[in-house]
Amino acid sequence: MSLISAQNLTIVLNGQTVLKNVNFSINRGEIVTIVGPNGSGKSSLLRALIGALTPASGTVTRADNLRIGYVPQKLQIDATLPLTVRGFLNLPHRQPRTVVENALKKAGVGDLAKRQMVDLSGGQFQRVLLARALLNAPDILILDEATQGLDQPGAAAFYRQIDDVRREMGCAVLMVSHDLHVVMAASDRVVCLNGHVCCEGTPEIVADAPEYRALFGTGTQGAFALYRHEHTHSHDHDPDHDHDHTHCDGAH
Numbered sequence: 001m002s003l004i005s006a007q008n009l010t011i012v013l014n015g016q017t018v019l020k021n022v023n024f025s026i027n028r029g030e031i032v033t034i035v036g037p038n039g040s041g042k043s044s045l046l047r048a049l050i051g052a053l054t055p056a057s058g059t060v061t062r063a064d065n066l067r068i069g070y071v072p073q074k075l076q077i078d079a080t081l082p083l084t085v086r087g088f089l090n091l092p093h094r095q096p097r098t099v100v101e102n103a104l105k106k107a108g109v110g111d112l113a114k115r116q117m118v119d120l121s122g123g124q125f126q127r128v129l130l131a132r133a134l135l136n137a138p139d140i141l142i143l144d145e146a147t148q149g150l151d152q153p154g155a156a157a158f159y160r161q162i163d164d165v166r167r168e169m170g171c172a173v174l175m176v177s178h179d180l181h182v183v184m185a186a187s188d189r190v191v192c193l194n195g196h197v198c199c200e201g202t203p204e205i206v207a208d209a210p211e212y213r214a215l216f217g218t219g220t221q222g223a224f225a226l227y228r229h230e231h232t233h234s235h236d237h238d239p240d241h242d243h244d245h246t247h248c249d250g251a252h
């Protein structure tokens with residue numbers, strides 16, 4: 001059974017149909033990336049999946065007792081507020097010291113517990129947000145453009161960290177990203193959204209799909225190939241087999 005699924009999901013905000021008849025599901029351990037132009041409904045889909053938005057029609061189903069770890073796009077911290085990383089991870093509930101330390105270690109910032117939040121670099125800050133999302137040992141990690149503001153190597157390093165976390169903890173990962181060339185190759189499945197699911201499948205299938213190219217052009221292909229070359233992890237699936245489960249349909 002899938003961790004979260006949506007059936008014929010339609011979301012209307014302020015009278016505007018933001019998503020129409022979207023079907024989606026994510027299984028245990030999968031990495032799924034949602035791509036799409038600005039305003040295509042990516043954040044709205046995430047918010048509907050976690051239950052923060054009520055569908056106008058359709059349904060969202062979550063597995064019983066599902067633990068969700070959410071990494072937001074960014075978070076404003078009052079620059080005048082003295083707050084250490086450890087203090088931040090103990091908000092709003094105090095956590096056992098070992099839980100905080102383990103989460104920081106898993107997020108690749110085990111040495112930063114005593115640092116002030118306002119002194120962190122962009123990449124360190126996002127890792128601390130990742131650590132916070134890992135505190136409850138989530139079944140699924142949901143990231144909404146979590147690498148905004150990071151440069152390309154920084155974003156790539158962050159996504160490699162996510163991949164390591166997934167391997168270690170076995171959680172599924174659902175992310176929205178604009179870093180197409182960086183994240184796509186690391187995903188099991190990519191969903192291309194534009195108010196509806198216009199294209200879905202393995203990264204290769206989506207990158208080649210006319211619907212995807214119409215939205216993003218072909219320019220990302222080179223960087224995409226480069227990243228695949230650098231990406232040394234092996235994923236335990238057979239790409240030929242996966243092709244059986246992919247489709248791209250241009251129906252709007």
Ligand SMILES: Nc1ncnc2c1ncn2[C@@H]1O[C@H](COP(=O)(O)OP(=O)(O)OP(=O)(O)O)[C@@H](O)[C@H]1O
Pocket residue numbers: 013014016018036037038039040041042043044045
């Ligand atoms: N609270 C809201 N009230 C009204 N309209 C909203 C609200 N939130 C989002 N929208 C609209 O819904 C549409 C989809 O927004 P959403 O944030 O889901 O897109 P997105 O794909 O995540 O965009 P981006 O890539 O720019 O973050 C946009 O047209 C946006 O203006």
